[in-house]
Amino acid sequence: MATDRSYIEIAIALPVHQTFTYGVPEHLLPLVSEGKRVLVPFGQHRVTGYILGTSENQTRKEIKHILDVLDEEPLFPSPMIPFFKWISDYYIHPIGEVIKAALPGGINLYDAVSLAITQQGERMMNEKTLSPVENQILALLKSGRCMAKNLCKKLDRDIPKSLLHTLEVKGLISSRRELKGRATKSCKEEYVSFIRSDIPMDRFFARRKNILDVIESEVEISLKNLKNRVTGSIGLIKYLKKEAYINIFEKEVYRDPFGEPIKSDHAPFLTTDQTRVTSTLVSSLGQGFHTFLLAGVTGSGKTEVYMQAAAEAMNQGYSVLVLVPEIALISQMERRFRARFGECVAVLHSRLSAGERYDQWIRILQKKAPIVIGARSAIFAPLEHIGFIIVDEEHDTSYKQESKFRYNARDLAVVRGKFEHGQVVLGSATPSVQSYYNVKEKKFIELNLKKRVNKQPLPEITVVDLRKNRDKRGSQRFITKPLYEAMKETLDRGEQVLLFLNRRGFAGFPICAECGEALKCKNCDISLTLHRKANAYKCHFCGYSRPSVSSCTICGSTKITLLGLGTEKIEAAVKSLFPSARVDRMDHDTTTRKGSILRILKRLRNQDIDILIGTQMIAKGHDFPNITLVGIVCADLSLNFPDFRAGERTFQLLSQVAGRAGRGTAPGKVIMQTYNPDHFSIRSAKDQDFKTFYNKEITDRKTLYYPPFSRLIQLKISGKDKEKTRLFSEEIGHLCATLRKTEKSFAKSVEVLGPIEAPIFRIAKHYRWQILLKGLNVRTLHRYVRRLLFENTLQSRNRDVRLGIDVDPFFML
Numbered sequence: 001m002a003t004d005r006s007y008i009e010i011a012i013a014l015p016v017h018q019t020f021t022y023g024v025p026e027h028l029l030p031l032v033s034e035g036k037r038v039l040v041p042f043g044q045h046r047v048t049g050y051i052l053g054t055s056e057n058q059t060r061k062e063i064k065h066i067l068d069v070l071d072e073e074p075l076f077p078s079p080m081i082p083f084f085k086w087i088s089d090y091y092i093h094p095i096g097e098v099i100k101a102a103l104p105g106g107i108n109l110y111d112a113v114s115l116a117i118t119q120q121g122e123r124m125m126n127e128k129t130l131s132p133v134e135n136q137i138l139a140l141l142k143s144g145r146c147m148a149k150n151l152c153k154k155l156d157r158d159i160p161k162s163l164l165h166t167l168e169v170k171g172l173i174s175s176r177r178e179l180k181g182r183a184t185k186s187c188k189e190e191y192v193s194f195i196r197s198d199i200p201m202d203r204f205f206a207r208r209k210n211i212l213d214v215i216e217s218e219v220e221i222s223l224k225n226l227k228n229r230v231t232g233s234i235g236l237i238k239y240l241k242k243e244a245y246i247n248i249f250e251k252e253v254y255r256d257p258f259g260e261p262i263k264s265d266h267a268p269f270l271t272t273d274q275t276r277v278t279s280t281l282v283s284s285l286g287q288g289f290h291t292f293l294l295a296g297v298t299g300s301g302k303t304e305v306y307m308q309a310a311a312e313a314m315n316q317g318y319s320v321l322v323l324v325p326e327i328a329l330i331s332q333m334e335r336r337f338r339a340r341f342g343e344c345v346a347v348l349h350s351r352l353s354a355g356e357r358y359d360q361w362i363r364i365l366q367k368k369a370p371i372v373i374g375a376r377s378a379i380f381a382p383l384e385h386i387g388f389i390i391v392d393e394e395h396d397t398s399y400k401q402e403s404k405f406r407y408n409a410r411d412l413a414v415v416r417g418k419f420e421h422g423q424v425v426l427g428s429a430t431p432s433v434q435s436y437y438n439v440k441e442k443k444f445i446e447l448n449l450k451k452r453v454n455k456q457p458l459p460e461i462t463v464v465d466l467r468k469n470r471d472k473r474g475s476q477r478f479i480t481k482p483l484y485e486a487m488k489e490t491l492d493r494g495e496q497v498l499l500f501l502n503r504r505g506f507a508g509f510p511i512c513a514e515c516g517e518a519l520k521c522k523n524c525d526i527s528l529t530l531h532r533k534a535n536a537y538k539c540h541f542c543g544y545s546r547p548s549v550s551s552c553t554i555c556g557s558t559k560i561t562l563l564g565l566g567t568e569k570i571e572a573a574v575k576s577l578f579p580s581a582r583v584d585r586m587d588h589d590t591t592t593r594k595g596s597i598l599r600i601l602k603r604l605r606n607q608d609i610d611i612l613i614g615t616q617m618i619a620k621g622h623d624f625p626n627i628t629l630v631g632i633v634c635a636d637l638s639l640n641f642p643d644f645r646a647g648e649r650t651f652q653l654l655s656q657v658a659g660r661a662g663r664g665t666a667p668g669k670v671i672m673q674t675y676n677p678d679h680f681s682i683r684s685a686k687d688q689d690f691k692t693f694y695n696k697e698i699t700d701r702k703t704l705y706y707p708p709f710s711r712l713i714q715l716k717i718s719g720k721d722k723e724k725t726r727l728f729s730e731e732i733g734h735l736c737a738t739l740r741k742t743e744k745s746f747a748k749s750v751e752v753l754g755p756i757e758a759p760i761f762r763i764a765k766h767y768r769w770q771i772l773l774k775g776l777n778v779r780t781l782h783r784y785v786r787r788l789l790f791e792n793t794l795q796s797r798n799r800d801v802r803l804g805i806d807v808d809p810f811f812m813l
């Protein structure tokens with residue numbers, strides 16, 4: 001930070017788009033630095049702000065002063081500030097809220113500092129040089145350690161942080177960070193090893209010999225394990241310790257997601273292909289920013305490439321960030337990185353408790369963990385000097401955050417890489433159309449891993465035309481003969497089957513048999529789905545549920561028939577077709593409880609499940625060698641979504657699911673059932689031919705002028721009051737049109753589609769409207785939206801109607 005720190009730029013953690021200049025009182029000057037939080041007066045309130053730097057604002061009139069500095073150490077490194085500013089600008093989201101979202105929730109260092117009096121403090125107590133407050137503080141601390149936040153309460157007055165800082169600088173008190181309420185995942189365990197092994201064998205010979213043998217064979221063994229293996233050894237261990245035969249020490253143990261200790265491993269020799277890719281990556285370190293698209297079929301050794309590239313980057317003093325789309329996969333990635341790198345790995349994701357996340361954050365800040373693995377929000381990890389940012393399964397839509405602060409972590413990886421002059425590696429077996437287009441445009445560099453490491457062939461895929469089955473009755477309609485037979489053969493061989501269907505519940509659409517009316521959610525514009533287990537119809541968007549004995553809301557008839565199918569129905573059918581098989585289901589309904597995904601995966605790995613039925617949850621990354629058959633019950637479900645990426649998603653999903661088959665030594669087989677065997681997404685998934693898919697898809701996008709040939713910003717308007725929401729949407733629509741008319745540059749370059757009712761008009765009691773802005777140039781689009789938002793006083797803009805801005809939207813329903 002520049003030398004004149006008396007005026008600083010602050011981002012306020014409130015929905016305001018600009019930053020503010022505040023003055024710094026003399027006594028707080030030494031505490032001020034970028035990345036710390038401050039307490040500032042704002043209107044009638046005191047709010048938290050973040051120090052971004054010295055202020056360049058020249059007008060010094062009516063400037064308010066900060067009240068306090070809240071952190072001892074910065075919460076993020078200063079090179080992240082331009083990154084935050086870029087994000088705020090690009091996603092048109094208030095900067096203070098961007099930073100707040102980036103930081104781990106629940107941090108409050110101020111609260112977590114505990115204070116104690118020093119010896120010098122005790123000597124100095126009651127000296128004239130100290131103020132009455134200072135003496136009060138010392139007196140309180142003399143009676144015992146105290147948390148800083150409780151100090152104010154106990155003394156019943158405001159104690160500015162700066163005062164405590166002064167006392168600490170004078171050496172009268174000391175402070176310590178206390179981290180409460182945390183249960184770190186990596187835990188310590190007691191281990192035993194020999195100091196000398198000449199244990200006297202005079203008494204309890206058998207037991208002593210036993211202990212000797214066990215420790216000798218294991219070199220180091222956990223105390224718990226030793227006690228288990230040698231019964232009645234507790235007293236003896238105590239004795240051996242006392243006589244200095246054995247050493248008991250603490251050791252950090254890492255556990256895999258299944259709760260088992262992770263054994264460390266060694267890097268294997270890379271294949272020729274992997275060597276080529278890894279050396280390209282490594283040799284680009286320090287050569288400026290690049291983005292690589294690593295296309296490699298599942299099992300081609302991408303993760304091994306990530307790890308060896310990361311090792312080299314760390315050797316050269318760089319840090320490494322690895323993004324993984326979801327929790328179950330993080331555990332898998334974490335396990336492999338921990339086995340290789342041990343404690344230099346930190347993880348960040350939403351399933352950690354606030355305390356755990358805070359802990360990880362601090363370890364990263366303190367440079368104790370140069371490797372960070374995490375879900376999308378880990379893109380904000382406070383790393384410095386980043387060598388690689390790796391985005392695994394880069395095509396995955398869960399990198400896009402859909403609520404409030406809408407960002408795409410995959411895209412931000414490229415932005416952050418650029419700021420850091422680092423290397424960005426986007427890896428996938430099925431790259432996104434967007435990324436592959438960037439390769440063609442020479443923005444990204446393509447790298448390929450074409451073969452599976454252990455030379456397993458890719459699974460053989462058979463397409464079964466469901467239209468030929470239309471007249472079949474019962475379960476034969478969706479478990480066709482070829483699928484049934486393949487399942488039977490697989491089970492007979494003692495191997496496992498995965499059945500995939502992208503819809504949960506029992507059946508797709510309950511409709512009234514008398515009048516044909518669909519049973520819909522009362523909050524959303526969506527058909528309900530029958531859930532047998534819960535004995536109810538449920539809404540998949542808001543969770544609304546109605547008892548299964550419901551009658552038609554239009555004609556009152558109780559004759560409800562079910563159209564379509566869901567995972568629960570498949571489960572029932574499979575259980576009756578294969579009564580002796582162990583069948584389980586993995587979807588949103590069976591995995592709401594913490595740890596349930598891992599429990600199912602663990603049973604699958606231990607081969608306690610013969611047939612697993614699931615939604616897209618089972619499609620991703622998992623590696624189970626005994627699964628040799630994958631059945632795709634109906635490949636078409638994602639095809640008919642009113643969304644320009646529907647074809648792309650279908651292709652990716654089907655290829656990913658198919659990739660689950662045959663990961664071990666036995667060859668894999670896939671049966672893909674579909675009503676559209678000729679659709680190009682399905683045909684290219686069958687042939688596992690990304691290039692053909694891409695060529696057709698990119699031509700369609702160009703014709704329809706969709707991304708990557710245009711850029712989109714969607715305005716999402718929603719409110720509980722139907723009429724108010726409509727009026728507000730129309731008002732914005734009107735402003736959009738006026739803005740295009742008044743400025744010529746917009747008329748040509750910005751297309752306004754809407755306002756229209758969203759395809760799903762109502763979700764969770766909110767009526768939804770949308771306006772789609774389409775343009776060639778993203779800067780023009782941004783300028784347009786900013787003019788729209790900031791230069792208009794939107795009349796009916798009030799608490800009743802929300803306006804969300806979605807730059808590069810994904811979910812357009």
Ligand code: ADP
Nearest residue numbers: 268269270271297298299300301302303304453
């Ligand atoms: P991907 O990430 O592309 O799916 P992985 O890196 O998981 O591929 O590799 C697939 C399997 O092959 C893993 O079990 C991995 O341990 C193993 N493997 C990868 N590279 C090598 C290698 N060079 N030598 C031996 N085994 C390897």
Ligand code: ZN
Nearest residue numbers: 521524539542
């Ligand atoms: Zn609903």
Ligand code: ZN
Nearest residue numbers: 512515552555
């Ligand atoms: Zn009816």
